[in-house]
Amino acid sequence: MPLSFYKKPALVVYVTCGDPDLATTREIVLAAIEAGADVIELGVPFSDPVADGPVIQRASERALLHGTSLAQVLTLAAEIRGYAQSTGLVVFSYLNPILRMGMEKFCMVTRHAGVDGVLLTDLPVEEAGEYLHAMRAHDLAPVFLAAPTSPDARLRRIAEASRGFVYAVSRTGVTGARQQLASDAKKLVGRLRRVTNLPIAVGFGISTAEQFEEVGKFADAVVVGSAIVETIERNRGREAAAVGEFVRKLTAVSPQLTE
């Protein structure tokens, strides 16, 4: 299933799988899809999430306490695929758990689960030879991060290697909701449009409907991560309902486009 962005802007929702537990994660994801999320990023918790701020750090720690593993996340992905045929699914992980499983085995299991794409936070495009080879062989879309500090030549390399969409990081920094959106984001998207025709999703720091609408003016998709994870943290016992409400608030701002 190709990653599709029918609405403008489309909504990409990130969750840390296993926080508070895998069964609840499934309910949360299905609620988000029902409320209008187009793509789900299934976050694999990692012991050393160097690109993440405190919210996702805490979620990862909680998920790891229950022993949440990459293998379990892939099983969950297959379950979700069983319920949601047209939602894009992306596995979002640091590199080490994938290396441990084995690149080839990972791609095979991931494809088999019905996942569309993979984003590896700490694998730069320069080091991605083996990964790209395995991903292409298994018809999976490799998604890469583009940063405001990436020079044009690097953006071109990222664009060439990417499939599905390009993830433009809105500012220099780690994940985490912010009151003000940096001006870096719009400029970066402009620079990316010169080197790719792929849809561009902007993420990091977006937490309100206003920010979603603002970013949606120049991006094809908006990624909301820490705000969702924090909603989960703050609504113990009714996580799925709370996330559903939050997602509905966001998607209320984007018009539905029919094919």
Next chain:
Amino acid sequence: MAALEELEREYERAKRDKKFQKRLQELLRTYAGRPTALTFARRLTQKLGGAKIYLKREDLLHTGAHKINNCLGQGLLVERMGKRRVIAETGAGQHGVATATVCALLGFECVVYMGTEDMRRQELNVFRMRLLGAEVRGVESGSRTLKDAINEAMRDWVTNVRTTHYLLGSVLGAHPYPTMVRDFHRVIGREARAQILKAEGKLPEAVIACVGGGSNAIGIFYEFIRDKKVRLIGVEAGGRGEALGEHAARFRGGSPGVLQGTYSYVLQDSAGQIATTHSVSAGLDYPSIGPEHAELRDAGRAEYVPASDAEALEATTLLARTEGIIPALESAHAVAEVIKRAPKMKKSDVVIVNISGRGDKDIGILRENLSLE
């Protein structure tokens, strides 16, 4: 990536710049106190009854450890790049102190990240950093030690990359750090090789150093790599047991993995989560190891052995009482290995042990662990 590429370019330019090299040499000489002595350990040699033991005295370097070699080098690079804010991670605090020292010397803002567990066990160094004008930020996440401090330093760096240089303290991290930090520490081996040839008229049979990230070890090993008859022995933290989490011996229980920008041997569980580690010495308490050490070990050029907490503590006392030198707990691991090895060697053999730092910072831990009355 852009910052790493900028750093690599700047470093390559500086390597060829005679003025840069001259200024660095001058600071190493007139400020840090190089060259450091190579001390013949007469009474320790006698006591062990085997090879002749020489100690490379990085403990005599300004700030009390080898770390400043790298800090001065990177400090001058920061000047070239026109940045004014420096951040660093620190385990035992020696790298933090050396960074704070160089920032005071060159006039930079300095923030050091340190795990709160390490802050507790290396209080003296926390105070020194603050006295030198650095801000020390405690890291509460994870195991609250070196690996967690590195995570936090990296988060700061990606956020403030335009104004800030990350002064990484060991031969870890993404390229160019492992190469650059090794190059700044090569002076240790260069000096030691010339000094031993002068003292003994021949090369040593073995060179021994403790290995946390691996900077002091690669610094002394590098110059001897081409001398095939010289055995290179790295000593890792054997901690208090063999189970995962009880030690930091990467080559005993680790496997290839990626942590904090480096691909090397990492202590990890079967799902690829990075393991917590233990060592009585904060500076060796790290689950990965410098990639050049991994290469040397896989090529069979260097060997890596563990020394336990108990052995390191005993070695501290022995060196103090036979030579009047209190080594850092990290360095004591190298001493522990020479205590095992020297008796089995010929009296005509020569061994160099790198004393990477002095033990003042460890008084609190030594007091907790040794009964001296």
